Amino acid sequence: xxxxxxxxxxxxxxxxxxxxxxxxxxxxxxxxxxxxxxxxxxxxxxxxxxxxxxxxxxxxxxxxxxxxxxxxxxxxxxxxxxxxxxxxxxxxxxxxxxxxxxxxxxxxxxxxxxxxxxxxxxxxxxxxxxxxxxxxxxxxxxxxxxxxxxxxxxxxxxxxxxxxxxxxxxxxxxxxxxxxxxxxxxxxxxxxxxxxxxxxxxxxxxxxxxxxxxxxxxxxxxxxxxxxxxxxxxxxxxxxxxxxxxxxxxxxxxxxxxxxxxxxxxxxxxxxxxxxxxxxxxxxxxxxxxxxxxxxxxxxxxxxxxxxxxxxxxxxxxxxxxxxxxxxxxxxxxxxxxxxxxxxxxxxxxxxxxxxxxxxxxxxxxxxxxxxxxxxxxxxxxxxxxxxxxxxxxxxxxxxxxxxxxxxxxxxxxxxxxxxxxxxxxxxxxxxxxxxxxxxxxxxxxxxxxxxxxxxxxxxxxxxxxxxxxxxxxxxxxxxxxxxxxxxxxxxxxxxxxxxxxxxxxxx
Amino acid sequence: xxxxxxxxxxxxxxxxxxxxxxxxxxxxxxxxxxxxxxxxxxxxxxxxxxxxxxxxxxxxxxxxxxxxxxxxxxxxxxxxxxxxxxxxxxxxxxxxxxxxxxxxxxxxxxxxxxxxxxxxxxxxxxxxxxxxxxxxxxxxxxxxxxxxxxxxxxxxxxxxxxxxxxxxxxxxxxxxxxxxxxxxxxxxxxxxxxxxxxxxxxxxxxxxxxxxxxxxxxxxxxxxxxxxxxxxxxxxxxxxxxxxxxxxxxxxxxxxxxxxxxxxxxxxxxxxxxxxxxxxxxxxxxxxxxxxxxxxxxxxxxxxxxxxxx
Numbered sequence: 099x100x101x102x103x104x105x106x107x108x109x110x111x112x113x114x115x116x117x118x119x120x121x122x123x124x125x126x127x128x129x130x131x132x133x134x135x136x137x138x139x140x141x142x143x144x145x146x147x148x149x150x151x152x153x154x155x156x157x158x159x160x161x162x163x164x165x166x167x168x169x170x171x172x173x174x175x176x177x178x179x180x181x182x183x184x185x186x187x188x189x190x191x192x193x194x195x196x197x198x199x200x201x202x203x204x205x206x207x208x209x210x211x212x213x214x215x216x217x218x219x220x221x222x223x224x225x226x227x228x229x230x231x232x233x234x235x236x237x238x239x240x241x242x243x244x245x246x247x248x249x250x251x252x253x254x255x256x257x258x259x260x261x262x263x264x265x266x267x268x269x270x271x272x273x274x275x276x277x278x279x280x281x282x283x284x285x286x287x288x289x290x291x292x293x294x295x296x297x298x299x300x301x302x303x304x305x306x307x308x309x310x311x312x313x314x315x316x317x318x319x320x321x322x323x324x325x326x327x328x329x330x331x332x333x334x335x336x337x338x339x340x341x342x343x344x345x346x347x348x349x350x351x352x353x354x355x356x357x358x359x360x361x362x363x364x365x366x367x368x369x370x371x372x373x374x375x376x377x378x379x380x381x382x383x384x385x386x387x388x389x390x391x392x393x394x395x396x397x398x399x400x401x402x403x404x405x406x407x408x409x410x411x412x413x414x415x416x417x418x419x420x421x422x423x424x425x426x427x428x429x430x431x432x433x434x435x436x437x438x439x440x441x442x443x444x445x446x447x448x449x450x451x452x453x454x455x456x457x458x459x460x461x462x463x464x465x466x467x468x469x470x471x472x473x474x475x476x477x478x479x480x481x482x483x484x485x486x487x488x489x490x491x492x493x494x495x496x497x498x499x500x501x502x503x504x505x506x507x508x509x510x511x512x513x514x515x516x517x518x519x520x521x522x523x524x525x526x527x528x529x530x531x532x533x534x535x536x537x538x539x540x541x542x543x544x545x546x547x548x549x550x551x552x553x554x555x556x557x558x559x560x561x562x563x564x565x566x567x568x569x570x571x572x573x574x575x576x577x578x579x580x581x582x583x584x585x586x587x588x589x590x591x592x593x594x595x596x597x598x599x600x601x602x603x604x605x606x
Numbered sequence: 607x608x609x610x611x612x613x614x615x616x617x618x619x620x621x622x623x624x625x626x627x628x629x630x631x632x633x634x635x636x637x638x639x640x641x642x643x644x645x646x647x648x649x650x651x652x653x654x655x656x657x658x659x660x661x662x663x664x665x666x667x668x669x670x671x672x673x674x675x676x677x678x679x680x681x682x683x684x685x686x687x688x689x690x691x692x693x694x695x696x697x698x699x700x701x702x703x704x705x706x707x708x709x710x711x712x713x714x715x716x717x718x719x720x721x722x723x724x725x726x727x728x729x730x731x732x733x734x735x736x737x738x739x740x741x742x743x744x745x746x747x748x749x750x751x752x753x754x755x756x757x758x759x760x761x762x763x764x765x766x767x768x769x770x771x772x773x774x775x776x777x778x779x780x781x782x783x784x785x786x787x788x789x790x791x792x793x794x795x796x797x798x799x800x801x802x803x804x805x806x807x808x809x810x811x812x813x814x815x816x817x818x819x820x821x822x823x824x825x826x827x828x829x830x831x832x833x834x835x836x837x838x839x840x841x842x843x844x845x846x847x848x849x850x851x852x853x854x855x856x857x858x859x860x861x862x863x864x865x866x867x868x869x870x871x872x873x874x875x876x877x878x879x880x881x882x883x884x885x886x887x888x889x890x891x892x893x894x895x896x897x898x899x900x901x902x903x904x905x906x907x908x909x910x911x912x913x914x915x916x
Contacts, residue, residue, distance in 0.1 A: 152790070153788060153790075173789060173790030185785075185788060189782075189785035189789055190782070191781040191782050191786075192781065192782070193781050193906065194774075194777065194778065198778075202778050202789060203789055
């Protein structure tokens with residue numbers, strides 16, 4: 099591996115209204131190095147790589163790329179210099195096919211037939227088989243990522259930026275991705291790898307730069323540190339894992355049998371014959387790669403999609419044909435993944451948002467009239483109990499940060515004394531301290547006798563809080579197993595294994 | 607060949623001419639919507655095109671110049687819309703409605719003193735002996751140049767959208783503007799260009815009404831054609847050839863009800879004249895009932911506001 103410097107970032111700063119996203123950030127990457135950029139949500143990682151990719155202009159500082167001054171005005175220029183990027187939220191077009199998506203990311207794409215041929219060759223060389231004619235909307239998350247990676251590889255990049263690439267992959271797919279990345283590094287391509295998954299970084303990266311609130315707080319060799327040390331560098335404080343209680347579970351509170359529903363979304367996944375039971379005091383964790391039916395499961399359980407009455411039973415009573423409010427009355431509360439626009443109405447105040455889901459169980463509406471005093475008191479209680487940082491309950495939901503709004507949304511549901519709780523991605527995009535608080539609250543609710551279903555793509559989270567564990571794959575739910583004693587290998591197989599990916603071919 | 611007192615060949619030949627204003631407006635709006643912008647101002651752009659084309663044709667004596675002026679006027683209206691919605695980020699639905707109202711008022715003002723004038727005529731192209739072939743001759747070879755241009759525009763739009771790189775970029779912008787921006791494409795510029803093209807087509811469609819179909823100027827003479835064009839884009843699930851089909855079906859029903867009235871069929875006139883609109887509504891309902899399919903055709907970013915900071 100050569101030690102020639104490829105990219106040097108020197109004193110880069112970027113100010114956004116109200117927040118200094120990057121404050122004099124400096125670091126360097128050598129050719130063929132896999133370099134990690136570590137930090138919590140909002141630490142400034144994404145802003146930094148957007149500047150390297152030419153999407154955002156820095157306010158101060160310089161960059162050097164292969165020894166020459168480098169200040170890309172737009173992504174086109176960055177690509178021409180040999181910088182490619184795989185985005186966290188895919189930059190793909192669902193209604194276009196694979197070849198069209200790849201062509202859109204290239205400066206001078208070859209003729210369609212030749213491009214299709216090159217996509218096939220490169221994808222097979224790196225063990226990421228892809229059919230150029232397929233519609234991206236029909237692909238799994240792992241396959242979509244392959245499209246992004248192939249799009250980058252076809253341009254022979256010198257530096258490949260990957261923004262949180264593994265958040266949508268099964269463990270087996272992660273292994274294959276890592277082999278591909280190591281092969282690329284061995285061929286001399288430098289990789290800038292953004293993540294907050296510490297074990298992955300320890301396994302893959304040669305060097306790491308750690309950001310906290312826009313500043314570089316440490317540089318290290320990840321292999322020489324423990325995951326815990328890295329986490330504490332990232333967060334800047336000592337973390338306490340949530341406390342678990344040991345109590346035998348009670349009677350069955352939620353019983354789902356033979357649940358099949360079509361997806362309301364044209365590119366969604368239909369649920370097929372899902373069975374599950376959750377007992378009082380128990381947390382059932384449901385893993386799965388995004389887009390395997392998680393959203394549909396939440397909609398079916400919350401009552402936004404209705405089914406046969408007997409497909410879903412709460413404490414023995416069939417509720418499958420009832421809407422959300424009737425299910426709330428029966429004791430079931432739900433918090434969907436999307437905070438703004440689904441869990442909360444963005445332009446309405448916290449009081450109004452509390453009222454929207456709490457009206458039934460907290461008796462906030464009498465004879466068709468809203469009891470504003472009680473609604474405000476309910477919102478204030480949620481804000482206080484769940485440490486939501488907000489100027490007041492009159493603030494619009496949109497104005498809260500992601501973590502604070504998530505605490506409010508989860509708190510609003512948990513404060514209704516529910517007997518069944520369903521949450522999807524409860525800590526998605528939330529900083530470590532808030533995530534720990536939300537997990538603790540879920541555990542406390544279970545200890546108080548509620549049956550809890552946690553749908554999440556964060557395996558560590560599920561292993562930490564769930565009593566039993568199962569996985570959604572293509573709309574089917576695997577048989578649940580006790581969480582204790584599960585290996586990552588077994589979990590990966592439950593999630594659908596490697597989805598037909600193969601290890602990179604040695605000759606490429 | 608006659609059926610119930612109606613000559614089928616004449617019917618087809620005249621439905622092509624009757625459909626052309628809507629066809630032009632709809633194919634332009636299709637391009638704008640494929641880029642992700644919903645412009646409800648089609649009616650306003652059409653009527654401004656109608657009066658501008660009329661005024662220029664009357665004063666210059668050249669209908670060709672009139673059509674150019676109509677396209678330019680429609681495009682100018684669309685650029686105004688683009689400035690408001692793409693730069694100032696105003697609401698597309700409200701701005702589009704305002705554009706229609708503005709166009710209706712502006713055209714009425716400009717048209718003062720032009721009532722009752724006759725514009726220079728736009729003759730049919732002479733194809734010589736071809737026009738004398740029975741059936742095919744009157745249907746294919748007896749029209750004016752704008753009608754042939756409208757068919758060329760449909761063909762060109764199809765080639766552009768499905769076979770050119772620029773068309774691919776345009777569809778990408780309409781599908782996911784954030785991703786297109788992340789890849790370095792200029793979302794606003796592409797949308798402004800698509801809107802201007804849509805405006806130019808709507809202007810042409812308006813001028814076809816005032817210079818060929820009627821041919822005269824009357825206030826509010828588009829009479830809802832712009833709204834029908836918008837409905838036809840949805841009916842066509844955003845595909846060029848289906849826009850042609852939709853426009854000709856609507857034009858066909860319009861012409862047919864006129865002929866039925868003339869033939870003295872015993873159906874009240876009011877019901878006959880509402881038929882095209884009722885059928886449009888019916889078709890839209892049937893289309894949207896097959897939800898999954900129709901949703902696939904719609905550009906995913908249609909009507910959503912794009913801001914580069916997101």
